Structures are given as structure tokens and as C-alpha cells.
Amino acid sequence: MNVFSSRFSLAGIAETIDLKSQRQHAEVVAWRRHLHRHPELSFKEVDTANFLERELAAVEGLKVSRPTPTSLLARLAGGRKGGTLAMRADIDALPVQDQKRCDYASGNPNVMHACGHDGHAAMLLGAARILAGLRAQVPGEVRFFFQHAEEQHPGGAQQMVDAGVMKGVDKVISAHVMSTLDTGSIAVLDGPALASSDRFVLRVRGRGGHAANPDRCIDPIMIGAQIVGNLQAVVSRNADPHEAVILSVTRFDGGTAFNVIPDTVELWGSVRCFSEHVRELVPALVERIANGVAGAHGASCELEYIRGYSPVVNDTAVASRMRAVVEQGIATAVLQSIKPLPNSEDFSAFLKHAPGAYVLIGARSAAKGIVHPHHHPHFDFDEDALLHGVQLFANAPFHLNA
Structure with missing residues (x-):
């Protein structure tokens, strides 16, 4: 019998992940702010990739490689039998001048993380740290994709696929912070999620x-x-x-x-x-x-x-399990029902090789003045959402690989 098939065992894992993510939240925020201060455009993420590689290489149990010059693949072999789950974060920035006044504003003229990719990278890095510490209990293999060039066609996802990162992958997930959803709301759609x-x-x-x-x-x-x-x-x-x-x-x-x-x-x-x-x-x-x-x-x-x-179309079975991740693994978040979004992105390239789901994480806070849309020169997101992203990624293998 798989010990992770019971709600009690999943609850125990979720509690452990919650404690670990709370303790490392300040570090995840620091990673995000470092990346926000040092943004790089699509296909030019040299310093970004180097920074992430140094952080990943310091984590025991991860095998780190470069599928392309500015992307990263970290692999974790769990201690229990299971499938192979890939989890992806994009890492590139946009040609936008940061107009925020804060100590982590972009230091690179006319380049800015105006879409939250700095947060995505920090979330996945935090989850990798937690899962590596729990690797004896992790079912199957977990692959962490830090993908370059989502913002610029033809996109980095296809390049990573061409480099072989999806070989043997059973399921693939990604997440995006959303300026249209309040912090604490998470949406996982069945079927079409984003447009072509x-x-x-x-x-x-x-x-x-x-x-x-x-x-x-x-x-x-x-x-x-x-x-x-x-x-x-x-x-x-x-x-x-x-x-x-x-x-x-x-x-x-x-x-x-x-x-x-x-x-x-x-x-x-x-x-x-x-x-x-x-x-x-x-x-x-x-x-x-x-x-x-x-x-x-x-x-x-x-x-x-x-x-x-191509359009991003969630697999209904994977989407259902990701909603279970939210309900059972993230105590301070609730599921939100939304319509498919007409935005597009290249996560669809991974979905052509394995079923998966794209998750939308609320990161808007009117109380904190964080209300500007994506790609806006004043864009920011509520860093409390980083905790939800870490917990989402860290809990996912126990629901999808077992």
C-alpha cells in the first residue's frame, strides 16, 4: 500500500511543508528581490541562470544541468516509487523601464520583471530546497525547469523540449502569479486555460x-x-x-x-x-x-x-489533483473559479509531450497598493503569494507522482 494514498499521510506532509516554507519565506523573498534588481531579457538570462545554478548546486540531492545556455534543469530522485513530474518556472524579464520606488527596483535600464517571473523562479527554488530535504519520502522523480525566454517567440520552452528535458516525464505543471486575483485565491481550470x-x-x-x-x-x-x-x-x-x-x-x-x-x-x-x-x-x-x-x-x-x-489546455485529471493540492496543502488559500484567459504563453510546448496543468496564483493586494497589471512599469506583486507558490510546488509530487 502506498503510504501517501491516505488523507492522513498527505496532511502530515502538507504540515511539514507548511512549516518549512514559513521558515524559508524570508529567503525566498530575498531571492525574488535579487532577481528583480537584476532582470535580463529573453535569451540573455546569463546572470540569472548563473545565480540560480549556484543556489541549486548548493542543495544536496539535486543534479543540475544546462539544457540550453540560459536555462536550468535540476533533477531530484525521490526515495519512493512513483512517476516523473516536471515543474516549470520562467525566468526572463521584459523591455520595460521600472518606475517603482523601492529598494529592489530594477537596476538595469529599460529591463524589468514586469510579469512576475522573478517570483516564479524563487518559488520553484524554494520548493526544490524543501523537496530535497524530504527526498526519502518523495515519490518518483521531480524535475525542476527554470526556463528562459517565455516572453519572446519562438520561446524557450520548445528549445528545452528539443534538448530532451521532457523524455520520461509523466506530468508537467507550471504556475503564474496574477495581478487580477487577490492574494489567497488560486485558480486551476479544466481544459482551456490560455489562448494561442x-x-x-x-x-x-x-x-x-x-x-x-x-x-x-x-x-x-x-x-x-x-x-x-x-x-x-x-x-x-x-x-x-x-x-x-x-x-x-x-x-x-x-x-x-x-x-x-x-x-x-x-x-x-x-x-x-x-x-x-x-x-x-x-x-x-x-x-x-x-x-x-x-x-x-x-x-x-x-x-x-x-x-x-499554442493554446494552454489543462488535463482535467491533473487539474483535479492540483485543486486537491490547494485544498489539502495550502491552508491560507482558497480555490477561485475563473474563465479561460486570452493571454498566451509557451508552457503549451511542454503540454504537447505530457498531460499537465497551469495554475494561477493570486498576488493582488489593494491594501498594499499592489494593483497594477502585468507588463506595467509599476507592476509588483504581493510577496505573501510566494508562500503559496512554494507550497503548491512542494506538495504537488505527493499528489501527482504517487
């Missing part, structure tokens, strides 16, 4: 001329404006109304003078979907509609469609 993120460029080619003689021209601005409106038919008349699609034209570029109709215009756009099936349909629909409108006016249209990150 693709983008496109449409180049409409007409025939330019004098603005006084539009009849002698094929006006790409007028045609482009019609395309913008007609593209909304992708959402309203071509996609299943039960499947969410967000299509936004975000840039309309063309023309050089008040009295000149240009030859060409360029439209940029973003497409987000929660279903891979619907996502596959969109490029052909965009191309058909744009070419139809352009052709009706004697113009031509060229589509460049750039695929980004």
Missing part, C-alpha cells in the same frame, strides 16, 4: 495616384478599411459560436502625403484561440476574406501568417 497567439501581416496592393483623381486609382486604403470590417466575419460567421476566437487588427500603415493615394497599405493583426482545431481554420479564412474584398476592387492581397504559441 498568432499574428498576421496583410499587404494590399492597389494603384496609387493623386487624391483629386481617385477614379484613376485603386485605393488600397479604402480597400484595407473594408478588409478590417470584413475580417470580423471570421469571428461572427465562420467560427463555431461555442469556440472563442479573438481577431484584432492592430496596425494600419500606408500613405506618405495628404494628397497622394498610395500604391500599398499594410495591416497587422493578432489572432487568439482556445482550440487548436479552430486555430487551424483561421489563416485560410483570413486569406479568403481579404482576397475577396481586394479582388472585388481590382487590387491584390498578400498574407503573411506567423504562428505563435
Whole structure:
């Protein structure tokens, strides 16, 4: 009989993890603040990776390697039989100037941890320390991914997958602090959690001329404006109304003078979907509609469609167990029900190789003035949420590996 199959044993493990996480909370905060003071952009996380490697190498029982130059893999072999669980934290920052006034504000001009990745890294590092201390009781193998370049396509997750980190992994989880959820709230969705993120460029080619003689021209601005409106038919008349699609034209570029109709215009756009099936349909629909409108006016249209990150879709069984982690392992947090988010990220690359779940950890505190959204120059998060992240990661192997 597996001793971790009973609620009593899980409760004992949760109590031990709670005590250990409380004791090391100040250290986790210090790690987070160090990383916040020294942020690095995607694919350039050299000092960040070096700092994390030094901290991980000091933990007995962890085998640390570099799958890529700026990412880390730490492996812990538990003392009991079980599966293999991977737990991932992203570590890169954003090209944002930190405008906070605090002693841990970014010291690197125009680079800032404006999305909480510094906290993710500190949480996972804290969990690694706790689990290494409990390794005789840990079921199976635990892999800790410190992933580079989540913020910049093509993303670091796929590079880590290509380096082999997912070989033999049975389940994979990740977590993200959320400025839209109050501290103490944690959300674990079934099925779609985050959207895909693709983008496109449409180049409409007409025939330019004098603005006084539009009849002698094929006006790409007028045609482009019609395309913008007609593209909304992708959402309203071509996609299943039960499947969410967000299509936004975000840039309309063309023309050089008040009295000149240009030859060409360029439209940029973003497409987000929660279903891979619907996502596959969109490029052909965009191309058909744009070419139809352009052709009706004697113009031509060229589509460049750039695929980004796939949707993050939680496995229902893993999500259920992660909700049990929250209910049984985190005394000061409660589960919150939310809708899928239209944001995207590259954790989806790991999910293509093992079932998993993406967890959202509340980190907003109006009482502390911590209310700014992600990617904002005043972004910060409630450091009490670090405790919840550590407890979430540290309890997870006992629920998912046993």
C-alpha cells in the first residue's frame, strides 16, 4: 500500500511543508528581490541562470544541468516509487523601464520583471530546497525547469523540449502569479486555460495616384478599411459560436502625403484561440476574406501568417489533483473559479509531450497598493503569494507522482 494514498499521510506532509516554507519565506523573498534588481531579457538570462545554478548546486540531492545556455534543469530522485513530474518556472524579464520606488527596483535600464517571473523562479527554488530535504519520502522523480525566454517567440520552452528535458516525464505543471486575483485565491481550470497567439501581416496592393483623381486609382486604403470590417466575419460567421476566437487588427500603415493615394497599405493583426482545431481554420479564412474584398476592387492581397504559441489546455485529471493540492496543502488559500484567459504563453510546448496543468496564483493586494497589471512599469506583486507558490510546488509530487 502506498503510504501517501491516505488523507492522513498527505496532511502530515502538507504540515511539514507548511512549516518549512514559513521558515524559508524570508529567503525566498530575498531571492525574488535579487532577481528583480537584476532582470535580463529573453535569451540573455546569463546572470540569472548563473545565480540560480549556484543556489541549486548548493542543495544536496539535486543534479543540475544546462539544457540550453540560459536555462536550468535540476533533477531530484525521490526515495519512493512513483512517476516523473516536471515543474516549470520562467525566468526572463521584459523591455520595460521600472518606475517603482523601492529598494529592489530594477537596476538595469529599460529591463524589468514586469510579469512576475522573478517570483516564479524563487518559488520553484524554494520548493526544490524543501523537496530535497524530504527526498526519502518523495515519490518518483521531480524535475525542476527554470526556463528562459517565455516572453519572446519562438520561446524557450520548445528549445528545452528539443534538448530532451521532457523524455520520461509523466506530468508537467507550471504556475503564474496574477495581478487580477487577490492574494489567497488560486485558480486551476479544466481544459482551456490560455489562448494561442498568432499574428498576421496583410499587404494590399492597389494603384496609387493623386487624391483629386481617385477614379484613376485603386485605393488600397479604402480597400484595407473594408478588409478590417470584413475580417470580423471570421469571428461572427465562420467560427463555431461555442469556440472563442479573438481577431484584432492592430496596425494600419500606408500613405506618405495628404494628397497622394498610395500604391500599398499594410495591416497587422493578432489572432487568439482556445482550440487548436479552430486555430487551424483561421489563416485560410483570413486569406479568403481579404482576397475577396481586394479582388472585388481590382487590387491584390498578400498574407503573411506567423504562428505563435499554442493554446494552454489543462488535463482535467491533473487539474483535479492540483485543486486537491490547494485544498489539502495550502491552508491560507482558497480555490477561485475563473474563465479561460486570452493571454498566451509557451508552457503549451511542454503540454504537447505530457498531460499537465497551469495554475494561477493570486498576488493582488489593494491594501498594499499592489494593483497594477502585468507588463506595467509599476507592476509588483504581493510577496505573501510566494508562500503559496512554494507550497503548491512542494506538495504537488505527493499528489501527482504517487
